[in-house]
Amino acid sequence: MLGIFRFLKRYGDFFLFLLLLSISLVLLAQNRARAGSVINRWTFNGMNLVTEKINLIGNYYYLNEQNRALQQENKKLYEQLYNRRPVLGIPKGFHFIPAEVVNKNYRSGFDFIIIDKGITDNIAPDDGVVSSQGVVGTVRALSNRFAKVITIYNPQFTLLVGLPQSEVTGFIQPDYRIFPLVRVTDVPFEAEVSPGDTLVTTGNSLIFAPGIPVGRVDSIRIDTQSRTKVLLLRPFTDFRRFRLAYVIHHNLRQALDSLNNEP
Amino acid sequence: MSRKFLFIWIVSLIIHVFWMVNVGYVLPFIPHFFLLPLLIYHRQINTRNLLLMAFATGLIIDTFSGTGGLYAAALLSFAGLQKLYDRWTADPLREKSRLELNAGFLRRALIMAVQIMVFEILFYFFDGMSVTYVFFRIGNILMHGFETWFFLWIFTGLFVYKPSNT
Numbered sequence: 001m002l003g004i005f006r007f008l009k010r011y012g013d014f015f016l017f018l019l020l021l022s023i024s025l026v027l028l029a030q031n032r033a034r035a036g037s038v039i040n041r042w043t044f045n046g047m048n049l050v051t052e053k054i055n056l057i058g059n060y061y062y063l064n065e066q067n068r069a070l071q072q073e074n075k076k077l078y079e080q081l082y083n084r085r086p087v088l089g090i091p092k093g094f095h096f097i098p099a100e101v102v103n104k105n106y107r108s109g110f111d112f113i114i115i116d117k118g119i120t121d122n123i124a125p126d127d128g129v130v131s132s133q134g135v136v137g138t139v140r141a142l143s144n145r146f147a148k149v150i151t152i153y154n155p156q157f158t159l160l161v162g163l164p165q166s167e168v169t170g171f172i173q174p175d176y177r178i179f180p181l182v183r184v185t186d187v188p189f190e191a192e193v194s195p196g197d198t199l200v201t202t203g204n205s206l207i208f209a210p211g212i213p214v215g216r217v218d219s220i221r222i223d224t225q226s227r228t229k230v231l232l233l234r235p236f237t238d239f240r241r242f243r244l245a246y247v248i249h250h251n252l253r254q255a256l257d258s259l260n261n262e263p
Numbered sequence: 264m265s266r267k268f269l270f271i272w273i274v275s276l277i278i279h280v281f282w283m284v285n286v287g288y289v290l291p292f293i294p295h296f297f298l299l300p301l302l303i304y305h306r307q308i309n310t311r312n313l314l315l316m317a318f319a320t321g322l323i324i325d326t327f328s329g330t331g332g333l334y335a336a337a338l339l340s341f342a343g344l345q346k347l348y349d350r351w352t353a354d355p356l357r358e359k360s361r362l363e364l365n366a367g368f369l370r371r372a373l374i375m376a377v378q379i380m381v382f383e384i385l386f387y388f389f390d391g392m393s394v395t396y397v398f399f400r401i402g403n404i405l406m407h408g409f410e411t412w413f414f415l416w417i418f419t420g421l422f423v424y425k426p427s428n429t
Contacts (some may be wrong), residue, residue, distance in 0.1 A: 012311070013310040013311055013314065013346075016311060016314055016315075017314055017339065017343050020314060020315075020318045020335075020339050021336060021339055021340070023318075023332065023335075024318070024321065024332035024335040024336035024339055025332065025336060026332070027325070027331045027332030027335065028331045028332040028333055028336055028389065029331075030331060031329075031330070031331025031332070032330070032331045032333065032390075034390075034391060034392065035331070035333070035389065035390070035391070035392045038392035038393065039392060
């Protein structure tokens with residue numbers, strides 16, 4: 001309140017000037033046709049501009065609501081899309097749970113992010129997380145309401161990726177030294193891969209649905225010792241900007257994991 | 264506001280209205296006598312009072328001449344510009360404009376002419392509400408400004424400035 005008084009005291013003369021000028025212009029517009037038409041035109045344009053700006057501000061506050069609605073719509077579409085494709089050996093039943101990024105930890109890459117979904121939202125450790133652009137990472141730790149997600153740049157992250165409609169696969173192995181790229185190893189030497197190709201998830205471990213874009217091949221190197229190709233991949237997800245994510249949960253994954261972990 | 268200022272204000276208003284109503288046809292334009300207090304006392308009066316005075320003067324002239332808010336808008340803008348001019352050119356030690364310190368007869372006349380021309384430009388701008396109109400009426404502006412300057416300079420020379428000031 002004191003600040004308002006100080007402001008008015010400081011700029012009171014200016015506001016008085018504006019007030020008196022407005023009164024003069026109103027009188028002028030009422031009494032002189034030429035000036036009146038010009039002032040009416042200015043007023044009309046000015047009011048339209050102000051209304052436009054007010055609408056913009058209103059739309060901005062309405063955006064959150066719209067984003068949530070769109071996220072729900074995307075969830076349904078993703079579920080339809082990724083459960084429709086018949087992929088050999090991969091059972092249907094991927095659920096996409098919309099989530100919002102609460103915090104991002106940034107060092108040389110994004111080591112982990114925190115999302116606003118937890119145990120109460122029926123997600124489990126190692127569930128995959130994607131954005132509308134591509135793969136983000138996997139869930140590492142959970143609380144009731146939040147989850148910690150290690151990103152594709154985290155050294156602990158690993159994932160089997162492949163070329164779409166092809167048997168060529170490789171493992172993602174993040175490396176800080178080549179940020180913002182990630183390394184894809186164990187690609188067969190004879191595999192036909194070229195820079196610009198898109199790599200997608202294979203869906204084998206039920207962490208991610210098959211066919212989700214991961215990134216684009218930036219360059220290719222040959223590992224002469226192991227006779228394999230090493231791809232440098234540029235992930236699609238823009239980690240600086242993305243805010244909305246989807247957690248992918250498959251009911252059969254934990255059963256599959258327990259079988260895989262059997263000695 | 265000093266009594267001298269009030270006296271000058273009322274006298275200049277009366278002269279203007281009298282000229283406008285009775286002998287307006289003598290010259291092509293009616294000299295703007297009401298500018299006198301704004302030209303002489305703008306530094307001695309605080310901004311708020313100057314704005315209110317300019318607005319009131321404009322409204323009074325508008326009432327007599329039937330011009331809506333034309334004089335009010337022009338005088339108000341002129342008063343605002345005067346205060347800006349004061350702020351930019353004020354000498355804080357002597358409370359006087361740097362431009363007008365030790366100014367002689369010709370320099371004072373020149374400063375007054377510039378101030379009057381600024382007012383005339385504002386006046387014609389509000390008359391047509393466009394810059395093009397101002398250029399179109401540049402002859403009228405010069406003529407009107409000259410008439411105003413001529414009479415105001417005689418008036419100030421005779422009654423306002425003391426010989427030591429000039």
